[in-house]
Amino acid sequence: MATPTGPVPDRAEPLPAAVAHIVVMGVSGAGKSTVARAIAERTGALFLDADDLHPPANRRKLGAGEPLTDLDRGPWLDAVRDRMRQREREGARTGPDPGVVVACSALRRAYRDVLRDVDRPVFFVGLGADPELLAARLAARRGHFASHRILESQLATLESLGPDEDGITCPIALPVEEIADRALAALRKDRRR
Numbered sequence: 001m002a003t004p005t006g007p008v009p010d011r012a013e014p015l016p017a018a019v020a021h022i023v024v025m026g027v028s029g030a031g032k033s034t035v036a037r038a039i040a041e042r043t044g045a046l047f048l049d050a051d052d053l054h055p056p057a058n059r060r061k062l063g064a065g066e067p068l069t070d071l072d073r074g075p076w077l078d079a080v081r082d083r084m085r086q087r088e089r090e091g092a093r094t095g096p097d098p099g100v101v102v103a104c105s106a107l108r109r110a111y112r113d114v115l116r117d118v119d120r121p122v123f124f125v126g127l128g129a130d131p132e133l134l135a136a137r138l139a140a141r142r143g144h145f146a147s148h149r150i151l152e153s154q155l156a157t158l159e160s161l162g163p164d165e166d167g168i169t170c171p172i173a174l175p176v177e178e179i180a181d182r183a184l185a186a187l188r189k190d191r192r193r
C-alpha cells in the first residue's frame with residue numbers, strides 16, 4: 001500500500017510545485033520499487049508500489065508465472081491512477097505536496113495513458129531492458145509474489161517510452177542513486193522547458 005516516506009529529510013530535494021507524479025516503469029526485476037523508493041525518499045513524495053494494488057487473482061497468476069492479460073491489467077491500472085488522483089485531492093486540502101512516486105511496470109503506451117489521466121503532469125522514468133542482468137536479479141530476488149518466469153513475456157510486451165512521452169530511460173546496470181540523480185535532473189530540465 002502507499003506509504004508516506006516519513007518526515008522530509010534535511011537533504012530533501014522538493015520538486016517544482018507544478019510537478020507531482022513520477023512513474024518508474026520497466027519489466028520485472030528492472031529495479032522499479034528500489035528506484036522509486038529512493039526518489040521518494042529524496043523528494044519527500046509518497047511512495048506507491050503498484051504491485052500492492054493487484055487483486056488476488058492477478059497475484060495468483062503472476063505467482064504461477066502466467067502473464068497478465070489486458071483484462072487483468074485494466075482494473076489494476078485504474079486503481080493505481082485513482083490513488084494518484086486521491087493524492088491530488090489530499091494535496092488540494094493540505095496545501096502543496098510533492099505528489100506520488102509510483103513503481104509500476106506500465107509496459108505499454110496504452111497503460112501509461114491510463115496513468116497520465118490525472119490532474120498533474122506525469123514524468124516517466126523508464127528502466128532499460130538488459131535480459132541477462134534481469135534474469136540474474138530475479139534469480140536472486142527473494143520474497144516476491146511474482147515468478148521469475150514472467151520475464152520473457154514482459155520483455156515481449158514492453159513498449160519503450162516514445163520520444164513524445166515525458167520522461168527519461170536509464171540503463172539498469174547503474175547504481176540506484178545514479179539512476180535517481182539522472183531522473184531528477186531530467187525532470188527539472190523538462191519542467192523548465
Ligand SMILES: Nc1ncnc2c1ncn2[C@@H]1O[C@H](COP(=O)(O)OP(=O)(O)O)[C@@H](O)[C@H]1O
Pocket residue numbers: 026027028029030031032033034035103137138140141172173174175176179
Ligand atoms: N540499480 C540497481 N543495482 C543493483 N541492484 C538493483 C538495482 N535496482 C534493483 N536492484 C535489485 O534487483 C532486484 C529487483 O529489484 P526490484 O526493485 O524488486 O525490481 P522491480 O520492482 O522492477 O521488479 C532487487 O533485489 C533489488 O535489490
Ligand SMILES: O=C(O)[C@H](O)[C@@H](O)[C@H](O)[C@H](O)COP(=O)(O)O
Pocket residue numbers: 027028029050051062067068073104105106107144146154
Ligand atoms: O516487480 C515485479 O516483479 C513486477 O512489477 C511484477 O510484479 C509485474 O510485472 C507486474 O506488477 C504485473 O503487471 P504487468 O504484467 O503489467 O507488468
